[in-house]
Amino acid sequence: MGDSIVVVQTAFLGDVVLTTPLFRALRRCHSTARIAALVTPEAAPLIEEDPHLDHVLTYDKKGGESLRSAVATVRAQRPDLLVSPHRSQRSALLAIASGARTRVGFADARFRWVYNRRVPRSLEQHEVDRNLALLGGLDCAPDASDRWLHVGYTEREAQAVAAVLREAGVAESDRVLGLCPGSVWATKRWLPRGFAAVGQHFAARGWRVAVLGSPGDREVSRQVTEAIGPAAVDAAGATPLKALAAWMDRLALLVSNDSAPLHVATARDTPTVAVFGATTTGLGFGPFHARSRVVEVDLPCRPCGLHGGKTCPLSHFRCMGDLSPEAVLAACDDLLESVP
Ligand code: SF4
Missing domain, CATH: 3.40.50.2000 (Glycogen Phosphorylase B;)
Incomplete structure (x- = not known):
């Protein structure tokens, strides 16, 4: 499943870094898929060199970019699968408007009903493991090798x-x-x-x-x-x-x-x-x-x-x-x- 995958994570810089193990795991399970991440323009440089991503997309929500524009950015990827570690209302609206057949999000996300695969979010876990738990909504079991952050540079x-x-x-x-x-x-x-x-x-x-x-x-x-x-x-x-x-x-x-x-x-x-x-x-x-x-x-x-x-x-x-x-x-x- 998932010729085209989009991960939505438009939270703070640190949250984006803590999402990089999810990129790695998705690549491991979907080696031939096109994988894109939607982040803020501020966070984009942190994942530009991530070898597990094909595209880094941006949504300048603080700069006033409209949700409609972000939806167009995501839809242009023609996603089959959308995964959202970000639990906001805006991310949920993006998910439902993305056209992705499979939408994975947390069970405690705002507007959680838009996700057709909902994963419980444990407060006991590290954020990295919480993000990796989203794989539970897919046929992709987390692997110990996923649990490493990646930030590259040139x-x-x-x-x-x-x-x-x-x-x-x-x-x-x-x-x-x-x-x-x-x-x-x-x-x-x-x-x-x-x-x-x-x-x-x-x-x-x-x-x-x-x-x-x-x-x-x-x-x-x-x-x-x-x-x-x-x-x-x-x-x-x-x-x-x-x-x-x-x-x-x-x-x-x-x-x-x-x-x-x-x-x-x-x-x-x-x-x-x-x-x-x-x-x-x-x-x-x-x-x-x-x-x-x-x-x-x-x-x-x-x-x-x-x-x-x-x-x-x-x-x-x-x-x-x-x-x-x-x-x-x-x-x-x-x-x-x-x-x-
Ligand atoms: S309430 Fe306690 S933890 Fe919070 S800022 Fe004050 S001293 Fe720190």
Whole structure:
């Protein structure tokens, strides 16, 4: 089944990265099918090099593109099968209007009736496994080999990263710590002074530090970079999003909030210490590679939301305020000791 398959995932960047195992599994089960993914224009660079996809389609919903236009994009693929890990009303409307005979979605999706194969969504599972569970709606059993994220890049992005580091005087032999202090959600951001303290510690050990992020993270990146001093490189917005995977391959260690770079690091198997505040790994979005550690504070109010909110509902923000640089550094040391 499925000469033409479309996967609809127009959620956040990290959600798209966590959908890449589903692309891999669909390719394994449908080796000759044309497989396309519909994502936002922002997320498209993250999957452009995915070998399991034939097409990356975009739907600029934030930019005001109409649903009618997105439907036309999907219908042009003449899909036999549509799979939607995204549970929104818009994705459901897209599914029903796509012309696909088989439409697979979650049983708790909005307008779930449009999916003629509905799959239960377990809150206990990692998001990767939840997405792979959609295969249960098809004759395609998940395989352990599917459970790996994929984010690729080209020589062009590798060169862009090398140029930023060269300009900052970073030698190829230097060990580089990456810091990702940004997040779309404020309650998922560890305090800038925490990131700065970690950066200062590694700088004192002779490491260089790259502070990474999107153009929207420039202010926090500047603060952290300045606090660390000359060992730090302010790289937020310095390279396109697609270069994020190339950055990960250059890092000896990453310290990140629960945000998209964390998932890109998982895809590249970069040693990673993840800092969790308003969210918890129990929600299903934690790092799952062996070269990772999670640092968090035990509080009864955690988690206080699926994504983390804009402000702490209890006003004290202890989930991040109580999280000490010492705890993060201990996790870094523990991880580095275990990495060959
Ligand atoms: S309520 Fe608790 S988990 Fe949520 S932001 Fe505040 S301190 Fe963090």
